[in-house]
């Protein structure tokens with residue numbers, strides 16, 4: 001398995017609160033890497049540091065691109081990082097609410113097309129929107145993967161919660177990313193939807209995508225992950241294969257408190 | 265050196281008053297997360313009410329001044345209750361537009377009641393001077409300084425120690441949690457708004473006394489100063505506002521001494537840009553508090569008026585290309601073209617004006633309707649287009665078409681520049697910065713006598729020619745503007761429906777998600793600003809050639825308000841909406857001809873009612889965008 005993304009020594013404090021402290025992790029192509037930990041452990045902050053949404057205080061994050069080119073992400077801004085092939089979803093779903101679902105997905109992969117202003121306006125003015133329709137047709141594939149084709153022309157702002165999550169995943173997939181970061185994708189989904197999500201994750205893993213998954217649904221995490229990193233209070237508690245993490249007393253303690261750990 | 269110290273003392277006294285205005289402004293921002301564009305008008309109203317009670321009703325000062333302040337307190341409570349509270353959960357530009365509406369209404373009411381002229385304001389304390397060495401300090405200056413110190417300290421004690429103060433601080437930290445804790449959020453917000461406004465009114469009275477004059481437009485400059493001081497000190501911070509106010513006062517007094525007169529008016533604006541460029545978060549950044557407007561509802565997803573009053577045809581018919589708004593617009597244009605030969609010059613003038621304003625509204629549509637940036641520089645771009653045409657054709661012998669193209673390019677460059685300068689400036693801030701830019705353009709145009717003709721403007725602008733034909737009759741000029749207008753509408757429509765146009769909407773909906781999706785946010789913004797400058801510039805150029813004489817008033821703020829009204833009423837983002845809004849705004853006053861001076865007031869009221877009850881405007885573009893490709 002090739003090393004896609006190596007994250008080393010990420011530190012981030014908010015006004016004295018150490019949200020992320022010296023976190024390192026590896027993301028491999030064709031593998032699901034899970035990041036778990038109790039509320040406030042710093043998982044989302046770690047994602048924000050990787051994607052540039054938050055500037056880390058200190059970090060060495062290296063992405064190995066398609067041609068084997070290595071890029072240091074630390075100095076880049078959000079959209080540069082995205083353009084290198086890192087796509088993400090947000091814990092609080094962030095869609096373009098006043099656009100249709102399909103246009104959300106079109107825009108998710110839009111940066112990959114050399115499509116300037118003249119071409120875009122010309123396409124509408126004299127081309128009758130042909131190129132836009134072609135982009136939409138391509139975007140349908142991503143919607144198919146999350147089973148959202150029926151809602152394609154609804155406004156994203158009018159979707160219900162589960163569908164919003166799926167639309168966001170479809171938008172991320174449209175970029176055909178090397179690394180996909182999912183922040184609690186199963187939150188608010190019912191069992192059936194979670195199972196569909198699990199199937200999708202397995203498909204994507206087979207395609208060779210590197211997936212990082214923040215998730216509170218332990219059943220899902222244990223079933224799809226290749227490796228699990230456990231965070232608590234900003235620090236890395238432990239990491240390992242699902243079955244070793246599941247029985248680690250420190251993990252149980254972090255989740256349930258000391259009393260529960262001593263009961264085990 | 266003597267001059268320097270004298271101006272320093274003057275600056276500190278003036279700075280104290282600026283601090284008072286800024287404190288009120290920043291206090292309101294802290295609690296409502298709202299840039300109150302009406303703050304300057306409240307300041308002005310305070311001075312006018314004091315004038316009313318003191319001079320007209322001849323009450324003694326110790327009755328008149330408190331009476332004026334109580335009146336301001338009450339008026340602010342009402343304003344908050346009816347203009348802002350209903351909009352608290354709307355997207356941030358909606359309440360902002362509402363404050364612009366309130367500001368316009370207050371300004372027009374005063375202008376109508378007292379007239380647009382300057383009044384002498386007699387100081388009610390005796391004018392004496394204290395001399396320290398060679399420096400003299402006037403009694404009004406001493407009073408300014410004393411009162412601002414006392415009020416600032418009193419406010420600080422009130423905020424830190426009283427029960428009310430604690431509630432205010434809690435609400436400014438987190439409205440939802442405060443509500444859960446049992447704080448009556450509505451009351452706290454209302455009272456804070458009223459306190460902030462009253463402080464502004466005190467400052468208005470002090471300034472009126474110091475300069476011995478009041479005039480209706482005094483509020484806008486005060487607003488820019490309050491804003492600059494508040495940003496200097498870090499938005500939302502009361503001590504910061506004090507320091508910011510003092511610094512501004514000093515810089516301005518020194519500027520008045522060492523800069524040529526006229527241009528010293530530009531000092532606050534230049535200071536504002538400097539601060540935003542160098543320290544956008546202020547010199548003393550407040551810990552914790554973020555001014556990023558949180559995720560809020562979007563009026564664009566609610567249908568426009570038309571979607572409500574016409575029977576729903578269902579999304580399918582939209583997909584099939586049936587677009588009622590566009591049909592109405594096309595029918596309207598065809599009808600206008602057909603009946604134009606039978607119309608008199610006056611009616612043709614109205615039609616031409618409709619086209620010009622629709623072009624301006626297209627600029628607003630790009631920047632606010634699509635990209636969601638509340639930029640209020642349209643009047644400046646309009647003036648840049650008009651003056652380029654005027655000066656290039658009269659002074660440099662260029663033909664009208666080249667002049668129009670150069671004007672559009674200059675405006676585009678100005679737009680791109682603004683977007684670069686304001687890249688880090690968001691939502692609320694942008695509105696004021698861009699408004700200040702327009703004001704700066706007006707000052708420059710108005711004072712650069714040798715080049716722009718100053719206040720007299722430019723005359724004898726030649727009519728455009730097409731080959732051997734001179735387009736100088738109203739009818740031919742109408743046809744010319746109609747062609748340009750239709751091209752403008754079509755191009756705008758293509759922009760709005762293009763993938764790039766949708767990328768602008770994505771940027772408006774969620775900038776973080778847009779950049780995390782790899783969309784080049786800065787480039788998109790630059791293009792949006794550039795486009796938003798080109799449309800008004802072409803409109804301005806048409807205007808210059810049609811009237812053949814122009815003045816700096818083209819860049820005045822009420823032009824910007826008018827355009828905002830047009831765009832919002834018509835339905836932000838929609839090409840048909842821009843046309844429709846322009847028809848309403850230009851035709852309504854004709855229907856109610858006896859409205860006369862009340863016209864601008866009527867605009868304010870229309871804007872206000874629209875944002876309160878129909879934020880989607882008449883033609884909403886969103887639903888149509890969902891389907892068409």
Ligand SMILES: Nc1ncnc2c1ncn2[C@@H]1O[C@H](COP(=O)(O)OP(=O)(O)OP(=O)(O)O)[C@@H](O)[C@H]1O
Nearest residue numbers: 014017019037038039040041042043044045046091
């Ligand atoms: N922008 C911010 N400013 C200040 N503090 C922050 C900010 N973002 C996160 N924090 C704090 O950092 C800590 C880690 O937060 P983070 O959201 O990363 O946790 P998390 O592991 O994702 O938790 P959850 O499971 O609840 O999503 C929390 O204490 C949070 O309050």
Ligand SMILES: [Mg+2]
Nearest residue numbers: 043044045091
């Ligand atoms: Mg989280």
